[in-house]
Amino acid sequence: MITPGKKKKIIIGGMAGVIVCVCLLVWFLYQSHSNQTNAVGETLPLVRTLTITPTVGGEQYAYAGEVKSRHESQLAFQVGGKVIARNVELGSAVKPGQTLMQIDAKDVEQSVVSQQSQVAQAKSQLQLAEQNLKRYQQLFLEDVISRSQLEQYQTAYDIARAGHEQTLAIHKQSTHQLDYTRLKSDKSGVVSAINAEVGQVVGPGQVVVTVVQDGEREIEIAVPENRIDTIRAASKAKITFWALPGVTVEGKIREIAPMADAVSRTYKVRVALTQASAQVRLGMTASVQIHEAGGASSIPFIPLSALYQTGATPQVWVVSQDAVHLRPIRTGIFGNDQVQVLSGLNAGDVVVTAGVHKLREGQKVKCMAGDK
Numbered sequence: 001m002i003t004p005g006k007k008k009k010i011i012i013g014g015m016a017g018v019i020v021c022v023c024l025l026v027w028f029l030y031q032s033h034s035n036q037t038n039a040v041g042e043t044l045p046l047v048r049t050l051t052i053t054p055t056v057g058g059e060q061y062a063y064a065g066e067v068k069s070r071h072e073s074q075l076a077f078q079v080g081g082k083v084i085a086r087n088v089e090l091g092s093a094v095k096p097g098q099t100l101m102q103i104d105a106k107d108v109e110q111s112v113v114s115q116q117s118q119v120a121q122a123k124s125q126l127q128l129a130e131q132n133l134k135r136y137q138q139l140f141l142e143d144v145i146s147r148s149q150l151e152q153y154q155t156a157y158d159i160a161r162a163g164h165e166q167t168l169a170i171h172k173q174s175t176h177q178l179d180y181t182r183l184k185s186d187k188s189g190v191v192s193a194i195n196a197e198v199g200q201v202v203g204p205g206q207v208v209v210t211v212v213q214d215g216e217r218e219i220e221i222a223v224p225e226n227r228i229d230t231i232r233a234a235s236k237a238k239i240t241f242w243a244l245p246g247v248t249v250e251g252k253i254r255e256i257a258p259m260a261d262a263v264s265r266t267y268k269v270r271v272a273l274t275q276a277s278a279q280v281r282l283g284m285t286a287s288v289q290i291h292e293a294g295g296a297s298s299i300p301f302i303p304l305s306a307l308y309q310t311g312a313t314p315q316v317w318v319v320s321q322d323a324v325h326l327r328p329i330r331t332g333i334f335g336n337d338q339v340q341v342l343s344g345l346n347a348g349d350v351v352v353t354a355g356v357h358k359l360r361e362g363q364k365v366k367c368m369a370g371d372k
Contacts, residue, residue, distance in 0.1 A: 044366040048354040049319055052300050052345050060291055060301075061230070062335055065221035065271070067241075067284040070254075071213040073187060077103060078180040080203040083196050088209070090194060094185040100209050101196065105181040112178055115171035122164040129153070129160035189213040190282065217276045218254060219286045222266035231256060231290060237271050238289040241280065250274045251288065300345060301338040307331075308356040316345070317352040317359055319367060324352060324359050 081103035088100050133153045140150045193210035196202050219239060223231050237251040255270040271288050273280065308315045314331055317324040329344030345351065350367070352359065359365070 044322075044364050045355070045358070046368060047319075047324075047352045047359075047365045049350045049367045050302060050306065050353045052302075052341075052347055052349045052351060060289055061227065063221040063223060063269075063288045063290065065219040065286045065288050067217055067280055067282055067286055068220050068270075069189070069212040069214075069282060070216040070218050070270075070272070071187075072192070073185075073189070073211045073213060074207040075100065075183055075185070075209045075211060076205050076207050077101075077183055077202060078204055079103070079108065079177055080201070081105070081107075081181065082201050083198050083208075086194070086196075086198055088191050088194070090191055092191045093189075094191060094211060095188050096186060098185050099182045100185055100191075100211075101183040103181045103183075103202065105178055108174065108178045108181055112171070112174045115167065115174045118167045119164070119171050122160070122167040126157075126160040126164045129157040133157040183209065185211055187211065187213045192282065212282055217273050217280055217282070219251065219271040219273070219288055221269050221271065221288050222261070222264060223256075223269050224266055225260055228256065228267055231267075231269055234290045236291065238291075239271065239273065240287045240289075242285040242287070244277075244279055244284075247277060247279060249277060249280070300341050300347075302341055302345075302351055303353050304334070304337050304339055306351050306353040306356060307339065317356055318345075319350040319352060319365060322366070323362050323364050326361060 083101055084104050085102040086100075087098075087102075088094060094100065133156075136145060136150050136153045139145045140147065189211040191209060192212045194208070195210075196206075196208035202208055231253060234253055237253065239249045239251045241247055241249075251271040251273050253269060254272040257268040260267050302316070306316050308317060308326065313328045315326045315328050318327045327344055330342045332340030332342045334340075352365075
């Protein structure tokens, strides 16, 4: 017979067993979830990085410029007149010998016709003088006329021949003038400017079309007079393009204008691209960074996207042994989406440049191929 005390103990023991089973079940579920979480966490985040390298030069200056061709042809008519045809538009590709513009040639054509008539007249006079000379040479041999009479006909023949040559030269010149009424391209390239329209009267030598020749590309910048000495001493330049993010091209100073512009008081400087990319097109906006000549500098530049700042001190994530760690830095000047790092980074440090707000201290990461 089960007494009330024993019954109570059996009930308590059963409840304790149930509690133990529930705890074991909860612990098993927790371990299973933890294992799944760790399995998911094994997928490391992929980050973009930048390796800090020392720059050359003491200070860096950036100048805005424009992509231009090294060779440009400013074409003009050699004769004046009214433009009656324009065969090109801005951006048109042209070939050597292609007619770009044409002016009214009526007056020049009349001049050519007039010169043709004068040539025919001079030719007839020359033929008559030649026949007279031959006839009187025969008479002189027969002692019918004197030498002085023969010399008169010889002189008449020489004058007729000179007159004929003169009219031929004038006719040739007028023919050239007729050819000059058609403005032709002497090189292949692209039309970059048009300064005359149909109906406009232009003078000889007035620039009406500018053709940018195919070939080398370079950047034209304007430099203030107090920086010209630095430009002359610069060993190289780094060029970036507003329309081509991520594209950086090396350049070198090719030409410095001997005189400053009368209005802006700046000097035009041409920077040649040492390795021009096919993506670089005429007219693009470029930024030319000039480094002063000197030894190695410990003042690198990093993208603004690399900054991680939660308080007053800017920081960056530095990758060490495939893990990220925050490091405080001291920044300098800003410009072109970059910031100068005065202290806190050393050559060889690998800095995360994208996704910095999604990382945590000591987190394992995977760098994109080629970033390091």
